[in-house]
Amino acid sequence: MDLPQARAALQRARRVAVLTGAGVSAESGIPTFRDPQSGHWARFRPEDLASPGAYARDPGFVWEWYAGRYRDVLRAEPNRGHHLLAELERRKGADFFLATQNVDGLHARAGSGTRGGTLVELHGNLITGRDEKTGEVFPLPEPDALTLPPLSPNGHRLRPNVVWFGEYLPEAALWAAQRAFEEAEVALIVGTSGVVYPAAGLALDARRSGAVVIEVNPEETELTPLLSFSVRDVASRGLAALLE
Known part of the structure; x- marks a missing residue:
């Protein structure tokens, strides 16, 4: 699969599921969890x-x-990648599902979850207790x-x-995400290393069910060989290449 084919598949798809990780928020100046402390x-x-x-x-x-x-x-402020995903939700409506591993709330601030689709925060939210x-x-x-x-x-x-080390993800959020990825026609895996499970397993759920699974990441990940196509760029430019 090449970029025009990936873009066409995303455009045609009615059911779209997205998983995002720290790479999306890095462009907003949010350090990734494993960045060195200071x-x-x-x-x-x-x-x-x-x-x-x-x-x-x-x-x-x-x-x-x-x-x-x-x-x-x-x-921090939502960046272009956050806004592009909110726009994709607007286009796809109720069959759009976004699961994020990020705890910064930036997807919600960009409008995700308010434009007809669903947003779940698999690892919680830092702005709440x-x-x-x-x-x-x-x-x-x-x-x-x-x-x-x-x-x-x-x-x-x-x-x-x-969600801390040694704790389970919220059961309802994980179940909803697994179902959405199993039913997706196209799944996007954006800015995540693919090493944190069970979230990383969502890409494999989609692939096993026959979905086109597209990765957006500047680096190769453990998931790369298993997916349909990879856009080697940061989240905002990679999503723009697929959507614009």
Whole structure:
């Protein structure tokens, strides 16, 4: 398959499923999860902070790190890649499904999930917190008003509303994503390394079901040999090549 064929397949498809990873948000200045830490955090691995064990030992310390990421997210703006996916949703309507591994909320801010299709955040959202006792999700206060660890309106401590190492993805979100990829005619895998499962398995679900699966990534990934076609570029330019 070449680029014109991939573009034509996407244009023809009624059912389209998309998986996005950190490469989409990198163009908005959001560091990828595994980028080297700086300053005070340089001697810590993200894996050592994003875990139930770390949070149980010192919730204030873990929240300090997440508060920094929260401030970074609020300063960022959706980029052209986010907006192109929102436009693709507008074109495809109810049969468009976007699953993201990103926790920055930038897809929603670009309009995804509001133009007829579906948006699911497989790994949670940094701009919200989850009540430790009730499980309810609440928006976090503005950074200047954020006390650590924050409390919910119920008076209970909030934990970051993200999926940590050792935790399962939200069952309903994962089930919806698996069904969408199994039913898709075309699937786009955008800006993800393809090493984090079960999200990475969505591409294989689509391929096994006969979908055309197109990767957009500047680098070859573990999924590349298994997919229909790859656009070797950053998310915004790769999506533009497919959509414009």
